Amino acid sequence: MAKTLPKTDVVIVGVGWGGGIIASELTKAGMNVVGLERGKERKTEDYFMVHDELRYSQRYELMQDLSKETVTFRSNEKMRALPMRAYGSFLIGDGIGGAGVHWNGQTFRFLPYDFQIRSKTIERYGKAKIPDGMTIQDWGITYDEMEPYYDKFEKMAGISGETNPLAGKRSSDYPNPPMKKSPPMQMFEEAAKKLNLHPYMQPSANLSQNYTNPDGIARAACQYCGYCERFGCEYGAKADPVVTVIPVALKTGKLEIRTHSHVRRIMHSGGKATGVMYTDVTTGEEIVQPADIVVVTSYVFNNIRLLLMSKLGKAYNPATGTGVVGKNYAYQVLKGNALGFYDDKKFNLFAGAGALGMNLDDYNGDNFDHSDLKFIHGASISIGQTGFRPISNNQVPSGTKAWGQEFKANSIKYANSWISVGGQGSSMPFQHHYIDLDPEYKDAYGDPLPRMTFDFEDQDRELAVFMANKCEEIQKEMGASRIDKLKSLGPYEITTYQSTHNTGGVIMGADPATSAVNNYLQMWDAENVFVVGASAFPHNSGYNPTDTVGALAYRASEGILKYAKKGGSLV
Numbered sequence: 001m002a003k004t005l006p007k008t009d010v011v012i013v014g015v016g017w018g019g020g021i022i023a024s025e026l027t028k029a030g031m032n033v034v035g036l037e038r039g040k041e042r043k044t045e046d047y048f049m050v051h052d053e054l055r056y057s058q059r060y061e062l063m064q065d066l067s068k069e070t071v072t073f074r075s076n077e078k079m080r081a082l083p084m085r086a087y088g089s090f091l092i093g094d095g096i097g098g099a100g101v102h103w104n105g106q107t108f109r110f111l112p113y114d115f116q117i118r119s120k121t122i123e124r125y126g127k128a129k130i131p132d133g134m135t136i137q138d139w140g141i142t143y144d145e146m147e148p149y150y151d152k153f154e155k156m157a158g159i160s161g162e163t164n165p166l167a168g169k170r171s172s173d174y175p176n177p178p179m180k181k182s183p184p185m186q187m188f189e190e191a192a193k194k195l196n197l198h199p200y201m202q203p204s205a206n207l208s209q210n211y212t213n214p215d216g217i218a219r220a221a222c223q224y225c226g227y228c229e230r231f232g233c234e235y236g237a238k239a240d241p242v243v244t245v246i247p248v249a250l251k252t253g254k255l256e257i258r259t260h261s262h263v264r265r266i267m268h269s270g271g272k273a274t275g276v277m278y279t280d281v282t283t284g285e286e287i288v289q290p291a292d293i294v295v296v297t298s299y300v301f302n303n304i305r306l307l308l309m310s311k312l313g314k315a316y317n318p319a320t321g322t323g324v325v326g327k328n329y330a331y332q333v334l335k336g337n338a339l340g341f342y343d344d345k346k347f348n349l350f351a352g353a354g355a356l357g358m359n360l361d362d363y364n365g366d367n368f369d370h371s372d373l374k375f376i377h378g379a380s381i382s383i384g385q386t387g388f389r390p391i392s393n394n395q396v397p398s399g400t401k402a403w404g405q406e407f408k409a410n411s412i413k414y415a416n417s418w419i420s421v422g423g424q425g426s427s428m429p430f431q432h433h434y435i436d437l438d439p440e441y442k443d444a445y446g447d448p449l450p451r452m453t454f455d456f457e458d459q460d461r462e463l464a465v466f467m468a469n470k471c472e473e474i475q476k477e478m479g480a481s482r483i484d485k486l487k488s489l490g491p492y493e494i495t496t497y498q499s500t501h502n503t504g505g506v507i508m509g510a511d512p513a514t515s516a517v518n519n520y521l522q523m524w525d526a527e528n529v530f531v532v533g534a535s536a537f538p539h540n541s542g543y544n545p546t547d548t549v550g551a552l553a554y555r556a557s558e559g560i561l562k563y564a565k566k567g568g569s570l571v
């Protein structure tokens, strides 16, 4: 029999960026919040002098323990899904701060086109442009409505950047100037301008200078240490929930965080949640935390899984395309790139930062004419200098043997003489791409694992090759001695890292028949449940997701405060 605790105003499931922002906004407004986090406590001091590539980057110290909980995967419905037993395609965060602790910090806004993708695509190209089975839909919110929330996230995180000439309008400049422009980036900029493209410095949550945010949180400038992606920052220079929003919430005295608390069900009756049930993973005890409002911020996979296990919302049926929970899972197309080898140049590639780079959006969204192309949307093309660490970075030109003298000679020759120019491709949803509960495999607590059914489509294959060709043009203009580019995109495979930008499954929209949450991320089917995160994206854009996750979390906080006063549906 589970132990039942006293009721709280709000319970949050998972304390990453989504959970941290909600906790900070609600506690500042005087609400009592309990944050339940399945992982452990994390703090900046954990990373002092620990530049350990093996521990963090190769053995995934900060990620979810896959022996306890994972995802099963299959390419299509005819196959039996198998559990992902080792990390590859994406890395799932765990512990206070979630994946926000070990992210890179590349902080882009989505384009105005993204939020109205279906209507804008039809308006410009006609309905026939959307292939059978592609389930794009408008988000039920416009870029202009999102803008104030983007602005709030960027000021809180202290984003360093410069205006992107091809993006939506900004109400104010980034709070900090851009990061330093390294020599490869200067070459990229010069080449892109010669090709009449529009390069700009990547918006970065690694601080370009010391900064104090509107909540009074002061952080130090980035040291370009290069141990950023997959690592925590020992200086607090990378914005993460632990050094920004969580201390603000704790200072109010209104937030109680319980670590090692693995939430397994949302309890509900009569169309409203009554609280959550979780297991204390240190004792195995089952505990019920009653609450007036439940906020689910446990990343895409567990947001979907918790709703399905709790029988909240209508489960998606891929055969009919009806139902909503699990629908429109999307990912990204990261392989449309070109690698340049420079025989006569040496760059200091070991130095860098998670969000040090330059981008251009001439081939992103609907910034270019798709009339004669067999895909919609596009990719942000970038050059990045994230800090190339010795174990994971050893590029040699194609054709080099994978062992022996030639391999050694080329490894040494090109160690600091290669540059990747790559496209971060958008991902459109399809009727048969979804997440449901695996009928066979269970986690350590006996609950079904989330099952992913996903593969690349013609849309993705066309997009990847188009982007690789554009990247090659830029490399040529930059003067690469030799270029290796993607020639064709194979099937999606879960074993090599691409991006932790999984989206969809609890999507937002204007219509309860086709979306699970409204534009405050409030569930249509349970008005006191808010589901926050990239699970709300109806498709995935050609950018990293977290600026949009953060902006939506600020909007959801506003909605929760309104709901706490008045109740009822917010739209």
Ligand SMILES: Cc1cc2nc3c(=O)[nH]c(=O)nc-3n(C[C@H](O)[C@H](O)[C@H](O)COP(=O)(O)OP(=O)(O)OC[C@H]3O[C@@H](n4cnc5c(N)ncnc54)[C@H](O)[C@@H]3O)c2cc1C
Pocket (backbone or CB within 6 Å): 013, 014, 015, 016, 017, 018, 019, 036, 037, 038, 039, 090, 091, 092, 093, 094, 095, 096, 097, 098, 099, 100, 101, 102, 103, 104, 105, 106, 107, 108, 229, 230, 261, 262, 263, 264, 297, 298, 299, 300, 302, 354, 355, 500, 501, 532, 533, 534, 544, 545, 546, 547, 549
């Ligand atoms: C290596 C890497 C690099 C990245 N770089 C970028 C980047 O440059 N730019 C960008 O925009 N994005 C980037 N991302 C993605 C970014 O980290 C995520 O978008 C962001 O962290 C999502 O925040 P979230 O709060 O939704 O989820 P998370 O950060 O995953 O937080 C969810 C939390 O919920 C907890 N949780 C899950 N299930 C339960 C449960 N049942 N009970 C209790 N707690 C639970 C988890 O332990 C976790 O702490 C990167 C991700 C990775 C892994």
Ligand code: SF4
Pocket (backbone or CB within 6 Å): 206, 207, 221, 222, 223, 224, 225, 226, 227, 228, 229, 231, 232, 233, 234, 235, 236, 237, 238, 352, 353, 354
């Ligand atoms: S590169 Fe900068 S932001 Fe990233 S971990 Fe190092 S000091 Fe921190």
